[in-house]
Amino acid sequence: MIVGALDLATASGWAVDAEGGGRPILGTYTLxxxxxxxxxxxxxxxxxDWLVEHSVERLAVEKPLFGGGSPAHAAKVMKLVGxxxxxxxxxxxxxxxxxxxxxxxxxxxxxxxxxxxxxxxxARCTMFGWDFxxxxxxxxxxxxxxxxxxxxxxxxxxxxxxLLAAAR
Numbered sequence: 001m002i003v004g005a006l007d008l009a010t011a012s013g014w015a016v017d018a019e020g021g022g023r024p025i026l027g028t029y030t031l032x033x034x035x036x037x038x039x040x041x042x043x044x045x046x047x048x049d050w051l052v053e054h055s056v057e058r059l060a061v062e063k064p065l066f067g068g069g070s071p072a073h074a075a076k077v078m079k080l081v082g083x084x085x086x087x088x089x090x091x092x093x094x095x096x097x098x099x100x101x102x103x104x105x106x107x108x109x110x111x112x113x114x115x116x117x118x119x120x121x122x123a124r125c126t127m128f129g130w131d132f133x134x135x136x137x138x139x140x141x142x143x144x145x146x147x148x149x150x151x152x153x154x155x156x157x158x159x160x161x162x163l164l165a166a167a168r
Contacts, residue, residue, distance in 0.1 A: 001153045004056035005145035008064065008083045012043075013137030015145035016054040022156075024130060024145045025054075026138040040082055047090045059091040059098040060148035062106065062140065099151075101144060109150065110143035110158075 005024075007013040010031050015024035029046055031039045051059070064080035067073070084100060091098040104114035111120045122139045125132050132138035149156040 001149075002055050002057045003060065003145055003148045003152065004051065004054060004058070005060045005062075005141045005148055006087055007062045007137050007140035007144060008080050008087070009137055010079075011135075011137050012083070013132075013135060013139070013141035014050065015138070015141040016050075016056060017145075017149075023128070024142050026130065026132050026135075026142055028135055028137055036079065036082075039079075040086060043083055044086050044090065047087060051090060051094055051096065056091075056096055058148060058152050059087060059096050060144050061087045061098065061100050062144055063100040063102045065103065099148065101147060103140075106140075106144050106147050109147045 002017045003015075005015040012029045012031075014027050014029060018025045029043070029050075032042050033039075034042070050056075061084050064077060064084055066077055088098045088100070107116040107121065108114035110116075111124055113120070118136045118139070121143050122132065122134075122136060125139045125142050130139075130142050132142060146158050150158055
C-alpha cells in the first residue's frame with residue numbers, strides 16, 4: 001500500500017513510499033505568498049498532481065491544532081483547517097481513504113512519547129537514515145508516514161523492518 005503523509009503548514013512537509021515501500025521519499029510544498037483563496041487553489045492543484053504522481057492509496061494528514069486566541073493564530077488555524085479539508089476532499093475524489101491524525105498519536109508511536117519535541121522526531125529520522133534535509137516539516141511528515149504505514153500495512157514494522165536494520 002502506497003501511503004502519502006502531509007504535515008500541513010505554510011511550508012508543508014510531505015512523505016510518500018519510496019520504491020519498495022520500506023522508506024519514505026520526503027519533500028516540502030510551500031504555499032505561494034498570495035491571497036488565501038489563490039494559495040488554496042495552488043495547494044489543491046499541487047495536491048491533485050502529487051496524489052497521482054505518487055499513486056497514493058492512503059493519505060494521512062496531521063490534524064490541525066486549535067488553541068490561542070490572537071487574530072494571527074485564528075488565521076493560521078483557518079488556513080490549516082482549510083488545507084486539511086482540501087486534502088481529504090482531494091483524496092475522496094480519487095477514491096483514496098484518508099486519516100486525520102493527532103500529533104501526540106504520531107509522536108507516541110514514532111518517539112515513544114506523545115509530548116516529544118520536533119528535535120526528537122528529527123533525531124529519530126536521522127537514526128533511520130531518512131533525508132529530511134534538516135526540515136522539521138519533512139521529519140514530521142516522515143513520522144506520520146511511518147505511523148500510517150504501521151497502522152494500515154501489515155507488512156510494515158518500523159522496529160523490526162529493514163529501516164532499523166539499515167540504521168544499525
